[in-house]
Amino acid sequence: MPPRIASLVACLLVAALVLIPACGGGGGGAVGSSEFNAARVAALRDIGNNYIMPMLERLKARGDALATAVTTLAGAVNQQNLDDVQQAWRNARETWNQSEAILFGRVSQLRLAVSVDASPTNTGLIDADIAGTVTIDNSYLETIGSTRKGFFALEYLLFDPVGGDAAVLDSITIDANAARRLQYIDAAAENMAQILCQIRDIWSPAGDNFLDAFVNAGTNTSAYAGPKDALDALVNHVLVLTEIIADVRLGRPLGKTFMGVPQPAGVEAGRSGNSRADVINDILGVQSVYLGLFDGGDIGTALTEIVRVTSPTIDNATRNDIQMAHDMAMAIPETLQDSATMATPTVEAAFNQAKAMRERMVIDTALTLNTTLTFSPNDGD
Amino acid sequence: MVVAVVRYFLNGWIYSQYLEPTLTFTYLGFDWVRPLPGIGMYVLYVVLGVCALAVVLGLFYRTAMAVFFLCFTYAHLIDKTLYLNHYYLFSLIAFLMIFVPANRGFSLDARRKGWTDQTVHPAAIWVLRFQVGVVYFFAGVAKFGSDWLLRGEPLRTWLIHADLPPVFSTNEAALAMSWAGALFDLTVPFFLLWRRTRSYAFVAVVLFHAATAFLFPIGLFPWVMIALVPIFFEPEWPRRVFRRDAVPVEKRPAKPLAPGVRAALVVFVAFQLLWPLRHVAYAGNDLWREDAFRFSWKVMLVEKAGYARFRVVDPETDHTWEVDPGTRLTRVQEHFMAYQPDMILQFAHHLRDEWRTKGVPNPEVYAHVRVSLNGRPSTIFVDPDVDLAKQRRGYAAKPWVLPLSNASID
Numbered sequence: 001m002p003p004r005i006a007s008l009v010a011c012l013l014v015a016a017l018v019l020i021p022a023c024g025g026g027g028g029g030a031v032g033s034s035e036f037n038a039a040r041v042a043a044l045r046d047i048g049n050n051y052i053m054p055m056l057e058r059l060k061a062r063g064d065a066l067a068t069a070v071t072t073l074a075g076a077v078n079q080q081n082l083d084d085v086q087q088a089w090r091n092a093r094e095t096w097n098q099s100e101a102i103l104f105g106r107v108s109q110l111r112l113a114v115s116v117d118a119s120p121t122n123t124g125l126i127d128a129d130i131a132g133t134v135t136i137d138n139s140y141l142e143t144i145g146s147t148r149k150g151f152f153a154l155e156y157l158l159f160d161p162v163g164g165d166a167a168v169l170d171s172i173t174i175d176a177n178a179a180r181r182l183q184y185i186d187a188a189a190e191n192m193a194q195i196l197c198q199i200r201d202i203w204s205p206a207g208d209n210f211l212d213a214f215v216n217a218g219t220n221t222s223a224y225a226g227p228k229d230a231l232d233a234l235v236n237h238v239l240v241l242t243e244i245i246a247d248v249r250l251g252r253p254l255g256k257t258f259m260g261v262p263q264p265a266g267v268e269a270g271r272s273g274n275s276r277a278d279v280i281n282d283i284l285g286v287q288s289v290y291l292g293l294f295d296g297g298d299i300g301t302a303l304t305e306i307v308r309v310t311s312p313t314i315d316n317a318t319r320n321d322i323q324m325a326h327d328m329a330m331a332i333p334e335t336l337q338d339s340a341t342m343a344t345p346t347v348e349a350a351f352n353q354a355k356a357m358r359e360r361m362v363i364d365t366a367l368t369l370n371t372t373l374t375f376s377p378n379d380g381d
Numbered sequence: 382m383v384v385a386v387v388r389y390f391l392n393g394w395i396y397s398q399y400l401e402p403t404l405t406f407t408y409l410g411f412d413w414v415r416p417l418p419g420i421g422m423y424v425l426y427v428v429l430g431v432c433a434l435a436v437v438l439g440l441f442y443r444t445a446m447a448v449f450f451l452c453f454t455y456a457h458l459i460d461k462t463l464y465l466n467h468y469y470l471f472s473l474i475a476f477l478m479i480f481v482p483a484n485r486g487f488s489l490d491a492r493r494k495g496w497t498d499q500t501v502h503p504a505a506i507w508v509l510r511f512q513v514g515v516v517y518f519f520a521g522v523a524k525f526g527s528d529w530l531l532r533g534e535p536l537r538t539w540l541i542h543a544d545l546p547p548v549f550s551t552n553e554a555a556l557a558m559s560w561a562g563a564l565f566d567l568t569v570p571f572f573l574l575w576r577r578t579r580s581y582a583f584v585a586v587v588l589f590h591a592a593t594a595f596l597f598p599i600g601l602f603p604w605v606m607i608a609l610v611p612i613f614f615e616p617e618w619p620r621r622v623f624r625r626d627a628v629p630v631e632k633r634p635a636k637p638l639a640p641g642v643r644a645a646l647v648v649f650v651a652f653q654l655l656w657p658l659r660h661v662a663y664a665g666n667d668l669w670r671e672d673a674f675r676f677s678w679k680v681m682l683v684e685k686a687g688y689a690r691f692r693v694v695d696p697e698t699d700h701t702w703e704v705d706p707g708t709r710l711t712r713v714q715e716h717f718m719a720y721q722p723d724m725i726l727q728f729a730h731h732l733r734d735e736w737r738t739k740g741v742p743n744p745e746v747y748a749h750v751r752v753s754l755n756g757r758p759s760t761i762f763v764d765p766d767v768d769l770a771k772q773r774r775g776y777a778a779k780p781w782v783l784p785l786s787n788a789s790i791d
Contacts, residue, residue: 036541036550251703259700310541314758359688359751363759367686370542 036370039306040227046292046300047234048215052102054294056200059099062092063196066154070189074182077173082165085185086158086272092192093151093274097281100244101289104237105223106202106210116150116192119268123156129184136183141191149188150195152269157185159272228370235303235371238286239362245286245325246354249279253340254351262340275336276329279350283326286357290322307368314364325350325357382449382471383437385601386430395422398463399456402711404731406461406724409774414458425452436478439488443479450475461724462714464675466516467602473512474609481505487619501616503635504646509612511650514570516606519657519678521567524559528668528682533559534755535684543596562681565589573613586610599681663778669754669785671721672778687719687752687762691729693736694745704732720752720762722782729769746770760786 069088073081096117103113125148134140141149160167172182201207203214213222217230224230251257252266253275267275288294292302307315328350332339339347389395399416407414416422429452435445454472457463484490486499528534533555540558541550548554565585572582590603611618638646660673667673668683691704706715706728718724729746736744745768753759760783763769767781 035547037544247703247705256701256703259695259698259702261700310538311756311758317758355690359759362688363686363751363753367538367684367753 036306036309037227039301039309040231042301043292043303043306044217044227044230045215047102047289047302048211050299051288051292051294051302052203052214053211055095055099055102056203059092059095060193060197060200062088062095063193066092067189067193070186073172074186077169077182079165079169082158082169086165089151089154089158089272090274090277092196093269093272094277094281096151097278098285098288100282101238101241101285102234103199104233105214106208107199108237110202111146112195112199112202115146116195117152118146118150119152120147121150121152121156122147126153126156126184130177130180136180137187138190138194141187149191151192153188154185154192155269155272155274157181157188161271161273231306231369232371234289235366235369238289239358239366239371241282241286242354242358242361245279245282246351246358249275249282250329250336250347250351250354253336254344254347256351262344264337264340267337267340270335270337273335273337276332276334276339279329279332279336279354280326283322283329283354283357286361287322287326290318303365303369307365310368311364314368318360318365321353321357321360325353328353382433382453383430386426386433389426395426397711397713399459402460402462402714404709405459406714406718406727408458408461409776411458414455416459422456425456428452429456436483439484439490440493442484442488442490443482446475446479450479460714461675461721462711462717465600465602466678466680467600467605469676470512470516470605474509477508477512481509487623500633502638504638504642506612506616508646508649509609510570510574512653513606513609513612514574515653515657516678516680517566517570520680521563521565522657523677523679523682524563524566526666526668526682528755529559529563530556532755535682536562538684538756539597545596562589570613573610579613583610583613593681597681602680665778665782666785669752670779670782671723672776674721683755685720685752685754686759687716687750688759689715689719689725689728689748689750691732692747692749693732693741694747695736695741696743696745697741702736719750720754722763722779723774725750725763726769726772726774726779729772730774733770744770754785757785 066085066088069081069085073085100113107113122145125144129136129144129148147153157171158168160171163170170178172178172185175181203210205211210223213224214230214234216222217224218226222230224233247256249268253262253264255261255263255266258266264270269275269278290303292299292304304315304319307318332346332350333343336347399422402416405415417425429449432445432449432452435441436449450472453468453475457468457472482501482505485496485501490496491499524530529536533552536559537550537552537555540555543549569582569586569589572578573586575582587607590607593599594603657677660667660677663670663672665672667679689706691706693702693704694700706718709731710718710728718728725748729748732746733744747765747767748763748769749765750762751759752762762783764781764783769781772779772781
């Protein structure tokens with residue numbers, strides 16, 4: 001090659017590397033990074049303001065309602081008041097499961113979720129406390145471990161699948177230590193309401209205002225370096241929840257890690273028969289964050305809009321997989337504990353679809369959201 | 382390399398890469414290479430740092446270089462998870478430099494021993510130029526595939542997610558940059574070799590690597606390449622730049638190389654030219670199958686993600702166990718294992734051995750793996766009905782890796 005031409009080629013190479021990207025195309029049929037980033041910022045704003053905050057307000061309200069119902073029960077122990085308490089527990093549990101997808105950030109760092117949702121509960125220690133002499137109140141519960149309080153401690157004290165409500169009523173009226181048992185229920189409900197309130201306050205603009213850190217990620221006051229970090233935190237938390245739904249909520253009663261032999265006792269919330277509802281509400285929580293729905297209404301921009309910027313195909317697949325996971329869980333006959341052995345194929349189908357939902361979200365959805373976008377091991381360190 | 386060693390200490394990588402894993406993905410034939418016990422790996426990295434510093438100073442150069450090569454190569458043969466193209470390049474350069482008397486000038490050895498002859502045999506320089514040129518050339522060859530040239534992937538995906546002006550995330554920009562990148566890699570070693578184009582090519586090298594460093598978080602690689610490329614300039618350039626008052630070195634005809642050295646060079650060059658092309662011996666898309674991916678300069682070609690779950694079956698009792706690899710691997714290991722067939726097989730064999738020790742004499746291991754490649758929706762990667770416990774490790778093609786399906790959502 002003549003030297004002059006070679007020099008020209010080298011110059012063109014340099015020019016191409018520098019100039020082509022700057023001039024390339026007019027965007028016909030193309031996707032703009034500004035559109036992706038704008039969708040991401042809008043999603044943080046709308047999910048934070050229109051989903052997370054209302055959901056945490058509801059969670060606090062349901063915690064308060066449970067505590068109020070327990071106070072009423074303590075004042076007059078009867079079947080109606082027990083029914084009200086049990087329903088309040090189920091209502092709080094419903095909101096809790098639907099909120100699990102958003103309990104990330106400061107709430108997660110402070111391990112507040114564990115404080116109200118530790119399973120299995122340590123019934124031996126609870127019984128020992130009730131049989132003992134220690135003063136049972138909220139102050140005491142603040143000092144003890146999470147396996148003696150929260151949803152599952154209350155479930156243990158409020159539900160009895162063998163003796164039924166009669167046994168529960170007996171336990172807080174005529175049994176030995178009935179008064180201390182009722183005190184424990186009262187203290188546990190108060191303690192849980194307090195923690196749910198704390199969770200709300202962490203996000204609330206009137207409290208720690210973590211909402212601002214999430215919505216305005218990247219500002220000096222934010223816990224997140226930028227919108228990508230904030231969205232990553234949310235998405236990763238949702239992904240963890242999808243794993244819990246598949247491997248713990250459904251896989252455990254099927255005995256997936258135990259020779260494939262169903263383990264009905266492995267369900268969570270089996271004592272109240274709420275296990276199936278837990279699964280469904282967890283999936284609804286995932287679906288709400290993905291689609292941007294609160295009480296069936298559109299909250300604005302959510303994950304679906306961001307994914308759609310890059311790949312409508314993957315967005316459709318994700319929507320479909322979540323909906324199918326929900327439908328398959330709905331198809332499980334009550335209770336999940338019984339179905340693990342009596343309707344194993346149905347539970348198995350729900351488990352497989354929950355896994356499919358997780359796989360879709362871990363690989364395709366997260367990649368499209370740029371959450372797990374990593375470079376090949378060949379490319380750098 | 383001194384900087385790299387310091388980064389290993391500061392970032393806690395010695396613990397996370399060598400001490401935290403409870404099992405490692407060894408290379409075939411190098412199963413004996415394991416993390417050193419106790420504080421061994423820390424000591425090894427201290428030795429690496431000291432040797433790197435000694436090489437920089439030219440002090441006990443050849444010994445330092447040989448020890449550096451052995452320690453560095455050992456450290457990076459421990460686990461496939463740690464594989465990086467530029468680490469492979471470091472090992473090769475370190476190996477070559479054991480034999481290159483790079484301490485003839487500007488070194489404490491030269492001062493200590495009073496050397497006056499600051500020249501080296503031309504072959505010492507040419508072999509290094511060859512090695513750097515091989516990296517670029519085969520990186521360019523590897524880019525001649527449909528994903529890179531026709532779909533603009535994975536650049537398109539990366540650019541969409543980068544915080545850049547919208548023009549960068551157009552399909553046209555991704556394609557233009559892909560083509561420019563391929564042409565750059567393929568041609569730049571030749572332009573560097575030619576004196577008349579060398580300066581322009583060097584500017585292109587700096588701009589190219591600076592741009593990739595700016596756009597993508599790819600660590601030291603761009604800077605390493607910029608640092609290596611001056612080997613293409615005339616050997617006296619450091620003297621011209623740093624010691625303008627120095628007496629020009631007299632150029633003398635090179636002595637013929639000893640037959641043994643010539644033979645070794647031929648073997649080395651032949652290996653470097655043929656080994657990156659071994660993918661032609663395998664059917665299917667190598668970006669997907671990765672039969673011949675490592676040690677082949679396939680740089681920045683894939684954006685992959687995978688998800689793997691395993692099922693162990695006792696055929697005598699029909700008992701099954703679902704295994705989450707995350708319970709046995711670090712997150713980084715799990716991430717890379719999920720889309721690299723040889724690592725999937727090694728993990729399956731690990732489960733087979735584990736269940737044997739648990740009293741299941743003939744466990745079967747099945748994998749459920751989905752992988753996404755370069756913007757495609759994920760698809761099944763491994764035949765879920767194949768008992769991986771019975772598959773052999775080796776260089777043979779892996780028939781249990783399913784072909785890349787362009788079909789979208791299933």
